[in-house]
Amino acid sequence: MGHDQEEEETPPATPTTTASKDQEEETWNHQKQTLIVELSEKLITGDLQAKIEAARDIRKVVRKSSVKTRSKFAAAGVIQPLVFMLLSPNLDAREASLLALLNLAVRNERNKVNIVTAGAVPPLVELLKLQNSGLRELATAAILTLSAAAPNKPTIAASGAAPLLVQILSSGSVQGKVDAVTALHNLSTCKENSIPILDAKAVSPLINLLKECKKYSKFAEKATALLEILSKSEEGRVAITDTDGGILTLVETVEDGSLVSMQHAVGALLSLCKSCREKYRELILKEGAIPGLLRLTVDGTNIAQERAHTLLDLLRDTPQEKKLASSVLKKIVYDIATRVDGADKAAETAKRLLEDMVQRSMELSMNRIQHRAASCTPAKVPSA
Numbered sequence: 001m002g003h004d005q006e007e008e009e010t011p012p013a014t015p016t017t018t019a020s021k022d023q024e025e026e027t028w029n030h031q032k033q034t035l036i037v038e039l040s041e042k043l044i045t046g047d048l049q050a051k052i053e054a055a056r057d058i059r060k061v062v063r064k065s066s067v068k069t070r071s072k073f074a075a076a077g078v079i080q081p082l083v084f085m086l087l088s089p090n091l092d093a094r095e096a097s098l099l100a101l102l103n104l105a106v107r108n109e110r111n112k113v114n115i116v117t118a119g120a121v122p123p124l125v126e127l128l129k130l131q132n133s134g135l136r137e138l139a140t141a142a143i144l145t146l147s148a149a150a151p152n153k154p155t156i157a158a159s160g161a162a163p164l165l166v167q168i169l170s171s172g173s174v175q176g177k178v179d180a181v182t183a184l185h186n187l188s189t190c191k192e193n194s195i196p197i198l199d200a201k202a203v204s205p206l207i208n209l210l211k212e213c214k215k216y217s218k219f220a221e222k223a224t225a226l227l228e229i230l231s232k233s234e235e236g237r238v239a240i241t242d243t244d245g246g247i248l249t250l251v252e253t254v255e256d257g258s259l260v261s262m263q264h265a266v267g268a269l270l271s272l273c274k275s276c277r278e279k280y281r282e283l284i285l286k287e288g289a290i291p292g293l294l295r296l297t298v299d300g301t302n303i304a305q306e307r308a309h310t311l312l313d314l315l316r317d318t319p320q321e322k323k324l325a326s327s328v329l330k331k332i333v334y335d336i337a338t339r340v341d342g343a344d345k346a347a348e349t350a351k352r353l354l355e356d357m358v359q360r361s362m363e364l365s366m367n368r369i370q371h372r373a374a375s376c377t378p379a380k381v382p383s384a
Helices: 018-045 050-063 065-075 078-087 092-105 111-117 121-128 133-146 150-157 161-171 176-186 200-212 217-231 234-242 246-257 260-275 277-286 291-299 302-315 326-341 345-374
Strands: none
Touching: 018 050, 018 065, 018 161, 050 065, 050 078, 050 121, 065 092, 065 111, 065 234, 078 092, 078 111, 078 176, 092 111, 092 121, 092 133, 111 133, 111 150, 121 133, 121 161, 133 150, 133 161, 133 176, 150 161, 161 176, 176 200, 176 217, 176 234, 200 217, 200 234, 200 246, 217 234, 217 246, 217 260, 234 246, 234 260, 246 260, 246 277, 246 291, 260 277, 260 291, 260 302, 277 302, 291 302, 302 345, 326 345
16 A cells, blocks of 8 residues: 655645735635644544544645644644544544544654654554554554654554564565565664564565565665564574575675665674574575675675675685685785885775676686586476
């Protein structure tokens, strides 16, 4: 289900002169303020059907309005009665109030906080449990919007919403899955959380979503951030290994991701290998991780470069005794570049040489993979 799109607030278009613009705007603002008061009174004092109509009208007005209008509706006292409507046994009342609250919260941090303070989170969590997919995904969108405000994160994180959002990762619509991942990512940044909001059940749906999306997308950045968090627990690491294509998907993200998703993906792989090198080293090597890691030592963020160096050291046959440390390799290449092009151009030349080495390594790795594939007989290929 798509989200409501905000439109800029403008007076009705009529022929006008420059001199009359101020008067016309004043008239429009007065009409709008009158409408806000009327809808607020209808919502607060009306019967159930009147409340539903008022909530729907508030949503329509707010969709076409500015942040200032959202604040005026809040000041008129609409938030608390809308939150009460979330508890109604009438599904139309729930949907109307949910859409109104969702629109009131967009681009208005104070309204976000006031909605949570008014008690919206428990009924939203109950809506996440419904079989009604439309209401469930509207509630997901609302939690996403509300969790963007830092003061709301501890309340939402402690509400039990996270496991229900994880369920939507497997069963929701495309928009529902995107909203659930973003909401979980928002909650994962809450420093007040005393216990993790995610458990290993989130790994498989996150890996499957990461397989399907563009590795450089904002969605991939959030998904890999969550997987990196999960890789810090033994249960999470086992789940990554047990999920079909789990390690391969992280390796592919190291190769094709944005700077952010590459950093998170290499962080997850490093967590695996650091926890038990004997267990995870061959699994990571088998998925062809070396070329992407080499490239990351040149092109990644500072954090990603450091992680890639560390992981490459762990993946070598003799990481302690006979390894040629990446820092030593860089120094050798830099010394060669200095002798060839002089100190002024040494850094640029060294980077180009390292990039050429990475490209050559990737080509050799691909040739070996193609050779192995060509040498396999049909009997050796596992059935689907």
